[in-house]
Amino acid sequence: MSTMLVSSSPGVFESATPMMRQYLEKKAQVPDAVLFFRLGDFYEMFYEDAIAASEVLGIALTSRSKAGEERVPMCGFPHHAARGYVAKMIAQGHKVAICDQVEVQGSGSKAMFTREITRVVTPGMVLDDEILEARADHFLAAVVPHASGFGLALLDASTGEFRAAQVSDRRILVEELGRAGPREVILPAKSGLLDAVRASCPSALAQELEDPTVFDPRRAEEGLRRQLGTAALEGFGLGGLPGATQAAGAALAYLSQTQRASSASHIDRIQVYYPEGHLVLDEATRSNLELTRTIQGGRTKGSLLGLLDRTATAMGGRTLARWIGYPLLDLREIGRRHDSVEELSTRGVLRGELSGTLREVGDLERLLGRLSLGAGTARDCRLMGSSLSRLPALRKLLADCRSELLADLGPALEGLDDLAADLDRALEEDLPATTREGGMFRKGWDAELDELLDLSASGKEFLARLEAREREQTGIGSLKVRYNRVFGYFLEITKANLHLVPAHYARKQTTVNSERFTTEELQGYEEKVLTAEERRIERESKLFEELRGRILERAAAIKAAAGAIAVGDALLSLARVAAELGYVRPEVDEGDVLEIVEGRHPVVERALSGGEAFVPNDVLLDRSRNQVVVITGPNMAGKSTVLRQTALIALLAQAGSFVPASRARVGLVDRIFCRVGASDDLARGQSTFMVEMVETAAILHGATARSLVVLDEIGRGTSTFDGLSIAWAVAEHLHDRVGARTLFATHYHELVELARERERVQNATIAVTEQEGRVIFLRKLVAGGASRSYGIEVARLAGIPSEVLARAREILQNLEKNELDPEGRAVFAGKGRGRKNPPANQLGLFEPPPRPQIPAEVAGILEKLRSLDPDGITPRDALAILAELKARAG
Incomplete structure (x- = not known):
């Protein structure tokens, strides 16, 4: 019989021990999760869960059985190691259900713990810092097909970030999922979207839920109103967006299912957003531009984000990453960010003071998230208090700022000074890891707790006095007062001194070398102390819940302060980069001109070593004379660098950053399309050329006259004539039909002829020079076209x-x-x-x-035919002429 059958068989359930019946009951509640079942100081797994966990966690698989029964696979680990093991299971795409001991039922030998599933951890519902990436959002996405298109909700349970959108077609939905990068995606059963979602989010756990209540429209609306504390959803922008409402309700329902009894009070608002309200970046563009991860290795270091992120807080890091992924289209908001970066970039002392203060602020968003969902500890409260205590200093620094955005941050940092003071006054400096260990509160915070603590402290003195007195009265110098968890307090006397034991001592236990006794006085003390210890733990737990409640009452204000800190930190990071690397403020307007003077690739410039200087380049694109610039030149000369740096400068400008150039003017861009480099996608059965064509098709269908398109080596994945024909036709289409500002790099030198046929096409090339038979790449973009690719020279450099x-x-x-x-x-x-x-x-x-050269004989026949008038000759004459022509042809 398979393990799965054993665990679900009714016969097995009926014959199981009470503890195993309890396990099987809990397992039936979470059939798709690995159940961590608490047994004393261990978490145990059985049946198929044990087999799966032993493979993932690398722990030994054992078994248990009673006489005559089939052996049950099992494995386990100490409960204090649970965080690391949960992290490993989640990293492998598993769900984990935590089943804890809640209370004892019964007494004596028949006592058994009541156990409940306290939390279900899924890839999209993670709260533990050991699993979470500090500077990245950790989204659960809910997707629902709707008559009006698709509803999409993004929920980060660790921070309370909650967004919803309603999109009209599948392409936009896939783009948004790729841009958000969720860790888990839930869909209704039979959605028809599962394959598309898995393709766009290959690293996420994507699943269709069979439970129809999760996506029920009526429940979704009721759940949202209840969570947000409102009678109507129009105030949050959800009016007339049934798909977005349904998806958002599903995300909340899933949160409730996995986090069980938690209130999630930190989720008190939802932001409705429109994808077209930001500069759109598809998956290929984000990857090719290496915005947040490098193509090789998937690391942050070496990406644009890795260069720009000088933030002091995790909240600021997440905000900066969001700005890079969602550049703005609102000129006023772009200007507000530029104003703030300009002010901070010119005030070095202020930058230093702000940075030093921010480094003392913890991750308020995730601290609040853990406390709200019942996973927080006294250490989280302590860090919350110390972080809030820095708000007055931040307010004072920001009060001196002149730029509008920075000045607006100050009011959000007010109103929490009293909470910070209370948290500092309440909690000890050195705190336990859990709330059940005690020792959390300072003396003076609670009178009842102080009495219990005094009793515990005085108990040590009482025991010392008791031991000294009994030694003197009995004459037993080796007598000791001891304690263990099984037998409680006792007087321990060696067997050599048993003849001196008084008659009022009652024997408690015999050991190899001694006897253990108790007295009425010691029993009374034991009852009093142990009761006091239980009362102390209960009192501290109650006080902690009260303190947690006081924090959650101020959740809205804490979230507002966290948001202000995050924005200020992100602006500070951009300002530091601008000041240190010599970036300039770009001009962003409604025009169609994209002009960059002495532009540089931000990442490549910093990666150069050995004193090598980056060669800056000028780029001019507009829709009057320079709409399409065809760039030719040799391999490795730097064509793709020019393409990428142009796209990155436009993106940085609209994200609110300064840019690496001497001067830059950016006419507002609605979408950036970047197709640079070649790769296959074997998982989807697509060759390099097919991937290239799919990405090119997306550009031709999605680009507008407002878009920026940068293309490199279109058509190189097939035969020369096929590739050249495709490249020519693509360039023509972008010029004639789309009208997008385009940089078109190519090895097909024949494309320089396009400038003669199209008025808005210009040619440019990367300059090279030859010295003593060797090619030197000058990295400089100049007007004109190239006639050679110097591919053989590149092959020499590669070691052919x-x-x-x-x-x-x-x-x-x-x-x-x-x-x-x-x-x-x-x-x-x-x-x-x-x-x-x-x-x-x-x-x-x-x-x-x-035109072909025609032989004289053929020319004579053709001339004879041209001279004939078919309507003016008789049939007999026509036959005669035909015979003559036949003879001449022969």
Whole structure:
């Protein structure tokens, strides 16, 4: 019988022990999760869960059984190690249900703990700092098809970030999922979207939920109103958006299911957003521009975010990442950010003071999230208090700021000074890891607790006095007062001194070398102390819940303060980069001009080593004369760098950052499309060329006259003529139909001819020079077109053997001379390798073929035919003429 069948068989349930019946009952509540079942000081797993967990966690798989029964697979680990093991399970895409001991039922040998599932941890419902990435959002996404399109909700339970959107078609939905990067996606059963979602979010756990109540529209609206504390949802922008409402309600319902009894009071607002309200970046563009992760290795270091993130807080880091992923289209808000960055970039002392103060602020959003969901500890409260205590200093620093956005942050930092003082006054400096250990509160915070603590402290003195007195009265110098958890307090006397034991001592236990006794006085003390200890733990737990409640009462104010800190920190980071790296304020307007003077690639510039200087370049794009710029030039000369840096400068400008250039003017861009580099997608059965064509098709369908398109080597994944034809047609379409500002890098030098045929096409090339037979790349973009690719020179730099390079040059010379055989094929024979055929004429690619030379005999026949008048001759004459022409043709 399989493990799965064993665990679900009714017969097994009926014959199981009470504890195993309890396990099977809980497991039935979470069939799709691995159940961590608390047994004393261990978490245990059984049946199929044990098999799965032992493989993922690398712990030994054992078994248990009673006589005559089939062995049950099991494994376990100490309860204090649970955080690390949960992290490992989540990293492998598993759900974990935590089943804890709640209270004892019964007494004596029949006592058994009541156990309840206190939390279900899924990839999208994580609160533990050991699993969470501090500077990244951790979203659960809920997606629901709707008559009006698709509803999308994004919920970060760790911070309370809650967003919803309603999109009209699947392409936009997929783009938004890719941009948000959720860790888990839930959909209704039979949604028809599962494959598309998994394709756009390959690292996320995507699943269709069979429970229909999660996506029920009526329950969704009721749940949202209850959570947000409102009678109507119109005030949050959800009016007339049934798809967004349904998705948002589903996300909340899933949160409630997984976090069980928690109130989630930190989720007190929802932001409705519209994808078209931000500059749109599709998956290929985000990847090619390496905005938050590098293509090779997927690391933050080496990405744009890795360069820009100088934030002092995790909240600021998440906000900055969000700004990079969602650049603005609102000119006023862009200007407000630029004003703030400009002020901070010129005030070095203020930057230093703000940065020093911010470094003392913890992650208020996630602290509040843990406390709200019942996973917080006294340490979280302590860090909350110390963080809030820094708000007055931040307010004072911001009060001196002149820029509107920075000045607006100050009021959000008010009204929490009293809570900070109370938390400091209440809690000890050195705090336990859990709330059940005690020792959380300072003396003087609670009178009842102080009495219980005094009793505990005086107990040590009482025991010392008791031990000394009993030694003196009995004459037993080795007598000791001891304690253990099983037998409580006792007097321990060695067997050599048993003859001195008084008659009023009552024997409690016999050991190898001693006897243990108790007295009425010691029993009374034990009852009093142990009762006091239980009361102390209960009192501290109650006080902690009261303190947690006081924090949650101020959740809205804490979230507002956290948001202000995050914005200020992100602006400070951009200002530090601008000041240290010499970035300038860009001009962003409604025009169509994209002009960059001495622009630099922000990441490549910082990666150069050995004193090598980055060569800046100028770029001008508009919709009057410079709409499409065709860039030709050799391999490795820097074409793709120019493309990427242009896109990054436009993105940075609209994200509110200064840019790496001497001067920049950016006419507002609605979408950036970047297709640079080549790769296949074997998982989806797509070759390199197919991926290239799919991405190019997305650009041609999605770009508008407001878009910025940067394309590199379109058509190189197929034959030369096919690729050249595709590249030419794509460039024409962008010029004639789309009207997008476009940089078009290519190895097809024939594309320079496009500038003669289209008025808004210009040619540019990356300059090179040759010295002593070697090519030197100047990295400079200049007007004009290139006639060579210098691919063989690049092959030399890559280490291709010299004999191969020599043969390649020989073949290249033959091809360039159009040396063809009688059938029109290129001759690859060099000296001593065969006959060279005389050059033949080769058809040009983009001009009409030459008119053929007609033999005189044929010309005479054609002239005779042209002179005939079919309507003016008799049938007999026509037959005679036909016979004559036939004879001449023969």
